[in-house]
Amino acid sequence: MSDRTPLVDMRNIHVSYGGVHAVEDVSIDLYPGEVLALVGGNGAGKSTLIKTLSGAVVPDSGEIHINGERVEITNPRDAKQYGIETIYQTLALAENLDTPGNMFLGRELTTRFGNLDDSAMEDAARKVMKRLNPKFENFKIPVARLSGGQRQAIAIARAVHFNARILIMDEPTAALGPAETEQVANLIRSLKSEGIGIILISHDIHDVFDLADRISVMLQGRLVGTVNKDDVTMDEVLAMIIIGKMPGEVTQDELEELRG
Amino acid sequence: MSVTQAPPGETQQQETVRGPRPSVGSALRSAELDLRTLGMVGLLIVIWIGFHFMSGGTFLTPRNLWNLSVQFAPVAIMSTGMVLVIVSRNIDLSVGSMLGAVGMAIAVLQAEILPDILGFGHPAIWLIAVGAALVLGGLIGLLQGLIVAYVGVPSFIVTLGGLLVWRGVTWWITAGRTVAPMDSTFQLLGGGSRGSLGEVGSWAVGVLACIGIVAILLYDRRQRIRYGFKLRPTWAMIAIAVVGSAAVLGAVWVMNSYYLPENVAMQVAEQQGIPWPEGGLRIPMGISYPVLIAIGVMLLMSFVANQRRFGRYIYSIGGNPEAAVLSGINTRWTIAKTFMTMGMLVGVAAAVTVARLNAATSGLGTLAELYVIAAAVIGGTSLAGGVGTIPGAVLGALVMQSLQSGMVLMNVDAPLQDIVVGIVLVIAVAVDVYYRKRAAQ
Numbered sequence: 057m058s059d060r061t062p063l064v065d066m067r068n069i070h071v072s073y074g075g076v077h078a079v080e081d082v083s084i085d086l087y088p089g090e091v092l093a094l095v096g097g098n099g100a101g102k103s104t105l106i107k108t109l110s111g112a113v114v115p116d117s118g119e120i121h122i123n124g125e126r127v128e129i130t131n132p133r134d135a136k137q138y139g140i141e142t143i144y145q146t147l148a149l150a151e152n153l154d155t156p157g158n159m160f161l162g163r164e165l166t167t168r169f170g171n172l173d174d175s176a177m178e179d180a181a182r183k184v185m186k187r188l189n190p191k192f193e194n195f196k197i198p199v200a201r202l203s204g205g206q207r208q209a210i211a212i213a214r215a216v217h218f219n220a221r222i223l224i225m226d227e228p229t230a231a232l233g234p235a236e237t238e239q240v241a242n243l244i245r246s247l248k249s250e251g252i253g254i255i256l257i258s259h260d261i262h263d264v265f266d267l268a269d270r271i272s273v274m275l276q277g278r279l280v281g282t283v284n285k286d287d288v289t290m291d292e293v294l295a296m297i298i299i300g301k302m303p304g305e306v307t308q309d310e311l312e313e314l315r316g
Numbered sequence: 317m318s319v320t321q322a323p324p325g326e327t328q329q330q331e332t333v334r335g336p337r338p339s340v341g342s343a344l345r346s347a348e349l350d351l352r353t354l355g356m357v358g359l360l361i362v363i364w365i366g367f368h369f370m371s372g373g374t375f376l377t378p379r380n381l382w383n384l385s386v387q388f389a390p391v392a393i394m395s396t397g398m399v400l401v402i403v404s405r406n407i408d409l410s411v412g413s414m415l416g417a418v419g420m421a422i423a424v425l426q427a428e429i430l431p432d433i434l435g436f437g438h439p440a441i442w443l444i445a446v447g448a449a450l451v452l453g454g455l456i457g458l459l460q461g462l463i464v465a466y467v468g469v470p471s472f473i474v475t476l477g478g479l480l481v482w483r484g485v486t487w488w489i490t491a492g493r494t495v496a497p498m499d500s501t502f503q504l505l506g507g508g509s510r511g512s513l514g515e516v517g518s519w520a521v522g523v524l525a526c527i528g529i530v531a532i533l534l535y536d537r538r539q540r541i542r543y544g545f546k547l548r549p550t551w552a553m554i555a556i557a558v559v560g561s562a563a564v565l566g567a568v569w570v571m572n573s574y575y576l577p578e579n580v581a582m583q584v585a586e587q588q589g590i591p592w593p594e595g596g597l598r599i600p601m602g603i604s605y606p607v608l609i610a611i612g613v614m615l616l617m618s619f620v621a622n623q624r625r626f627g628r629y630i631y632s633i634g635g636n637p638e639a640a641v642l643s644g645i646n647t648r649w650t651i652a653k654t655f656m657t658m659g660m661l662v663g664v665a666a667a668v669t670v671a672r673l674n675a676a677t678s679g680l681g682t683l684a685e686l687y688v689i690a691a692a693v694i695g696g697t698s699l700a701g702g703v704g705t706i707p708g709a710v711l712g713a714l715v716m717q718s719l720q721s722g723m724v725l726m727n728v729d730a731p732l733q734d735i736v737v738g739i740v741l742v743i744a745v746a747v748d749v750y751y752r753k754r755a756a757q
């Protein structure tokens with residue numbers, strides 16, 4: 057893969073909140089048609105790292121390259137211009153707006169007079185949701201009155217609708233049941249086959265092994281390392297997540313302990 | 317709202333069985349009518365009928381309703397902006413003082429400055445005064461909005477400061493002196509005996525409004541057919557058109573049933589060379605200009621709130637500020653513009669108020685912030701942000717003005733009026749909190 061230009065190349069990213077180093081000197085990259093899983097315990101810095109790519113957080117230092125070109129991403133608008141779409145862990149939905157209102161927030165469809173074209177937005181929302189959640193019907197009510205799964209579907213639909221080249225998914229299946237989770241897994245496979253690069257943050261190690269090509273592990277703000285899924289076992293990845301040791305460094309005893 | 321209330325026994329049963337809702341409610345839902353707004357209309361009717369009987373039949377008269385409509389206009393105008401301010405999770409406590417400062421400034425401008433430059437009674441004076449009111453109000457609002465949005469001082473504090481500052485400025489402009497009279501054309505903005513559309517003009521506006529209602533219904537239907545969405549039932553469309561048109565034409569009829577006072581009618585007859593008839597001349601007033609302005613403002617602000625990006629962004633900020641930022645919305649500039657809009661509406665209200673009083677005093681607009689915020693809240697705007705409608709606030713303003721006018725008719729003392737208004741405001745918020753809690757469950 058290294059002979060191709062990466063879609064995303066994040067180099068030596070640092071972010072600190074006051075005295076807390078949320079992300080310290082982390083570098084990851086992502087290729088077209090690849091799923092990169094980003095894993096690590098709570099507070100490892102995963103969400104903060106991807107927020108520097110989505111424009112929600114400006115890093116203290118570090119470089120971001122898109123298609124080999126150095127870019128400055130200082131707000132979410134910049135990121136969207138580079139084809140980066142994000143499904144945030146918090147979903148980032150305006151509870152009082154309806155489904156089309158949320159899907160098109162900040163990128164509303166308008167008539168030629170600049171007025172909001174609610175009918176066109178509802179129509180587009182119906183088309184995207186048909187693919188994600190065919191039973192979904194409540195397009196005109198505030199999303200506050202929808203279930204967790206439906207809200208998650210809206211957040212995913214928003215990212216999918218705008219033809220992302222780079223898709224960031226921060227725990228996209230956290231609020232979903234098994235059937236819906238499988239739907240999202242299928243969606244990820246189909247987007248991947250279209251050549252979209254996906255960064256997937258997940259707690260579920262089985263999902264990770266099911267979907268990812270490579271796995272990057274973070275611990276306490278630092279990158280432990282990045283491995284090819286086919287070269288490692290689940291236990292070895294767990295060892296990276298919990299004690300921060302690469303597959304070569306970890307001892308048999310330590311692996312036993314993790315299993316027990 | 318009484319239609320959906322069942323006897324205690326039945327209510328319990330419904331809760332346990334969770335059967336279908338009462339048919340009236342589901343019918344209204346399929347017609348896509350806002351239950352809350354309908355409830356407000358019901359409340360208004362109850363208040364009106366109540367006052368009518370308690371005041372010995374003087375409330376529901378063309379004379380009282382016409383005066384009520386003129387007095388309601390400034391609060392209604394400002395309440396449409398207050399909705400957006402509160403929806404964005406802010407508050408503006410300075411609108412009363414701002415009205416004073418802007419009103420005093422344009423009074424001095426047209427009574428003492430412009431006549432010296434342009435000549436007394438110059439036809440451009442009123443236009444310049446109104447333009448100045450919009451610009452001054454907009455600038456004050458923008459200044460406060462910039463401090464809220466970019467410096468990060470809570471709007472409660474910024475506008476509490478504004479309440480004192482602009483009141484002080486109002487006094488300071490003339491050192492407390494009252495300014496009067498206003499330009500004669502400008503006075504028309506305040507209503508009064510000549511500031512109305514008259515009979516034919518009022519009917520014309522009424523008919524136009526009816527055509528507008530039908531046109532909006534048909535446009536909505538066409539859009540739904542185009543995209544294959546569910547249609548409103550035909551009975552509902554016809555009912556909305558009929559009830560809406562009847563309300564409009566009824567209001568015009570009431571406004572046209574109030575006649576010019578005899579002495580003014582005599583002047584008009586003299587001017588137009590009509591001989592004074594035996595039984596006197598009855599010239600209908602029709603819709604007053606302040607009411608016309610308030611209706612225009614309501615339509616424009618509803619359009620901005622629902623059909624423009626600016627309005628959509630205000631609601632999104634109120635719903636989830638973080639989501640608004642992550643969607644790439646410039647939330648700070650949006651907040652600043654919201655306060656600027658509020659300020660411009662205060663400018664409009666200041667022009668109408670000064671025109672009606674035909675004077676500006678240092679107490680101009682005192683306590684208006686209370687009435688404006690109350691109108692918005694009674695009209696369904698949630699102080700938690702994110703929720704509120706413009707027509708609701710205008711209805712709220714009508715409720716507030718009806719309470720006040722009714723109490724005046726019943727000779728309630730001014731201090732007691734304040735007590736009642738204060739209590740009503742607290743009850744309105746309590747009811748709102750209660751229903752939102754229940755809806756959240």
Ligand SMILES: Nc1ncnc2c1ncn2[C@@H]1O[C@H](COP(=O)(O)OP(=O)(O)O)[C@@H](O)[C@H]1O
Nearest residue numbers: 073076078096097098099100101102103104105
């Ligand atoms: N907005 C913030 N302000 C202060 N500290 C934060 C903020 N967001 C995250 N942190 C801190 O940064 C660290 C990394 O958090 P996060 O990126 O959310 O981790 P993860 O997504 O891996 O669970 C944690 O210690 C967290 O407390």
Ligand SMILES: [Mg+2]
Nearest residue numbers: 102103104145
């Ligand atoms: Mg996280």
